[in-house]
Amino acid sequence: MSLRLLYLAFRRTTEWLALLTRGNSAKDVExxxxxxxxxILRRTSPRPQLDWD
Incomplete structure (x- = not known):
């Protein structure tokens, strides 16, 4: 349990550091x-039709 928490904290920290080192153009592209x-996802799966009757 604590190993999983430590892994998740490490992963979030590295993601945050990677985000800080990126330039503005890379963020705009993302x-x-x-x-x-x-x-694309909105086109392929339309909203469900509600039937209130």
Whole structure:
């Protein structure tokens, strides 16, 4: 249990440090990619139709 918590804390810390070292252009590209993925997912799985009757 404590080993898992230590691993998760280490992983989050390294992700945070990697984010700090990136430039603004890399962050902008990542945002654009995530927006594109989101748009594709919205197209492939439409909202369910609610039936109130």
């Amino acid at each position: 945002i654009l990619v995530l927006r594109h993925e989101n748009a």
